[in-house]
Amino acid sequence: MDYQTTNKKKKGFYARIAALLLLSTGALNSSAEPYYSNTNKVPVPTSATYYSIVSDTPSLTLEDKRSKKLNLTDLKGKVVVINFWAPWCAPCREEMPGLDKLYRRLKSDPNLVFVTVDMDRNLKKSLAFMSSNRLTLPVYVAASQIPADFIGDAIPTTVILDQSGKIVFKQEGGLDFNDEHFIKYLKSLLTK
Numbered sequence: 001m002d003y004q005t006t007n008k009k010k011k012g013f014y015a016r017i018a019a020l021l022l023l024s025t026g027a028l029n030s031s032a033e034p035y036y037s038n039t040n041k042v043p044v045p046t047s048a049t050y051y052s053i054v055s056d057t058p059s060l061t062l063e064d065k066r067s068k069k070l071n072l073t074d075l076k077g078k079v080v081v082i083n084f085w086a087p088w089c090a091p092c093r094e095e096m097p098g099l100d101k102l103y104r105r106l107k108s109d110p111n112l113v114f115v116t117v118d119m120d121r122n123l124k125k126s127l128a129f130m131s132s133n134r135l136t137l138p139v140y141v142a143a144s145q146i147p148a149d150f151i152g153d154a155i156p157t158t159v160i161l162d163q164s165g166k167i168v169f170k171q172e173g174g175l176d177f178n179d180e181h182f183i184k185y186l187k188s189l190l191t192k
Contacts, residue, residue, distance in 0.1 A: 058147035058167070062115065062140035065123050069143060070115070072161065079112050079189045080161040083137075084151050086119045087129040091174040092156040098177040100135040105183075111163070111190050115140055119155055162189050 062070045072080065083099055085092035103114045114137060118126035121141040130139060149167060151157045160169035168189065176182065 058149050059144065060142065060147060060150065061144040062117060063143040064138065064140050065127060070140065073165070075113055075161070076165045077111070077163055079163055079186070080115060081113070081186070082115045082117060082150070082159045082161070084117045084119055084146075084155050084157045084159075086155055087122075087126050088120070089155050093129075095156055095174045095177065096133070096135060096137075098175075100137050102177040102183070102186075103137050106186075109190065112186075114138060117142055117146075119151075160186070160189070 058072065060072045062072075064070065072082075085096065087093070099114075099116070106112055107114065116126075116137045116139050118139055118141050120126070123139060123141055126139050129135075130137065150159050150170075152172060154172040156172075156174060158169070158171045158175050159167055162168045169185075
């Protein structure tokens with residue numbers, strides 16, 4: 001391993017420690033500007049990622065393969081993990097197995113909901129992708145306008161709503177869903 005790689009790993013390790021310390025002491029300011037990252041495969045969210053962006057649940061109606069509607073405002077009281085993706089998107093395809101693994105690990109928790117939103121609005125194609133890759137995540141398409149707070153110019157984008165319906169996490173670009181720090185953060189939202 002060369003010096004540059006070692007140095008990057010050390011910096012990442014220290015950034016994670018600092019984030020955990022800030023989170024544990026409550027030093028983060030929830031009124032700060034949201035953090036938007038466009039980097040790929042961020043292994044652990046930085047402390048700046050954990051900001052509340054809006055005070056109320058943005059209205060978004062989704063539709064599944066059976067034409068059943070799901071409105072995010074109906075999910076208050078639950079933690080909601082939303083992943084915006086498309087089958088043609090290479091970073092989306094790369095992170096999807098990790099998201100599926102996390103879903104399988106935590107899907108039995110009744111207070112946690114996973115939602116994947118196909119940005120192409122082509123359920124036939126996205127369900128074929130899921131099936132061919134043996135992925136079990138629930139897939140939806142937007143049946144209403146997607147709020148600007150949810151997605152900018154990049155996919156994949158992952159958004160997490162806390163139990164009160166506030167956006168507490170947003171990551172544009174790939175994410176390692178099976179990083180233990182990320183899982184610990186997600187579980188911490190379930191205990192509030």
